[in-house]
Amino acid sequence: MSSEELNSAFANWGVEVTRADVEQIAEKVQQPVAQYVLSEVGIPERLGDSFFFHDFGRSCLTVGELLDQIGGTEEPQVSDFIYLGSGVRSDTVLLDAVTGEVFSWRDGEVRRVASGLSQFVDLLCLIQVRMNEIELMEEGDSVELADIIRRLLIDISDLDPPVMEEAGDYWRKLLQDTL
Numbered sequence: 001m002s003s004e005e006l007n008s009a010f011a012n013w014g015v016e017v018t019r020a021d022v023e024q025i026a027e028k029v030q031q032p033v034a035q036y037v038l039s040e041v042g043i044p045e046r047l048g049d050s051f052f053f054h055d056f057g058r059s060c061l062t063v064g065e066l067l068d069q070i071g072g073t074e075e076p077q078v079s080d081f082i083y084l085g086s087g088v089r090s091d092t093v094l095l096d097a098v099t100g101e102v103f104s105w106r107d108g109e110v111r112r113v114a115s116g117l118s119q120f121v122d123l124l125c126l127i128q129v130r131m132n133e134i135e136l137m138e139e140g141d142s143v144e145l146a147d148i149i150r151r152l153l154i155d156i157s158d159l160d161p162p163v164m165e166e167a168g169d170y171w172r173k174l175l176q177d178t179l
Helices: 003-011 022-028 032-041 063-070 117-136 142-159 161-178
Strands: 051-053 082-087 092-095 102-106 109-114
Touching: 003 032, 003 117, 022 032, 032 117, 051 161, 063 082, 102 117, 109 117, 109 161, 117 142, 117 161, 142 161
Parallel strands: none
Antiparallel strands: 051 082, 082 092, 092 102, 102 109
16 A cells, blocks of 8 residues: 555545654554554544544554543553554554554453554555445445445455454444444
């Protein structure tokens, strides 16, 4: 995934893609591909109207730092993970700064949802491209919408097969909230 591809996919909805400062990321993220994605490719500011990502152009926060800022309870299990974003009705998404894996976190439960940040951004882009297709559909075409969602779930499974068995429910819920 290139920065241009990501920007192109999200441009239809006026969604900005933010990138982190290379030096700031190097201090907190050890995994090289994750460093590259955060500093060169970027992260969209949101997916639809239901999932919002952190603005990496301003800062890069660990969960521990974020909880300190908002007066939250310490969470040792994820305190060193990087905060990526959260949904209106869904989990918070975190980056393991050492392995580069992406996890959902909700009610103290941590679950892997992508084998790497690159795969996670690819999945977001794929969803956004399908959302762009849906936007072009004629209102009331539920058969075509159902087909797009079915194909999208297959495509998501193909992009990151090692994780989809354990994270399929996460992606289905995200699609329901987003589409």
